[in-house]
Amino acid sequence: MAPRGLAATTTPMIEITNTGGGQSNNGVGRVIQAVVQDTCPGCDQNHLDLSTGAFKALTGGNLDPPGEFNIDWHFAM
Numbered sequence: 001m002a003p004r005g006l007a008a009t010t011t012p013m014i015e016i017t018n019t020g021g022g023q024s025n026n027g028v029g030r031v032i033q034a035v036v037q038d039t040c041p042g043c044d045q046n047h048l049d050l051s052t053g054a055f056k057a058l059t060g061g062n063l064d065p066p067g068e069f070n071i072d073w074h075f076a077m
Helices: 052-059
Strands: 004-008 013-020 031-036 070-075
Touching: 013 052, 031 052
Parallel strands: 004 031
Antiparallel strands: 013 031, 013 070
């Protein structure tokens, strides 16, 4: 089973795959399932606001520059 984390969007459970971005992104290919906690009105369209735990699980805890990386996501079944 994939590690679990938190994300802010409008669905109850999503699956997120790290697809790259950032110079020290050691988590490319990692997949987690995230429970959605709330919405993110301040987020750009098609962006997710991840919890620290979800972010670290997807990036291996190391991302330079910090903040953003590319993902694919879909509703978890």
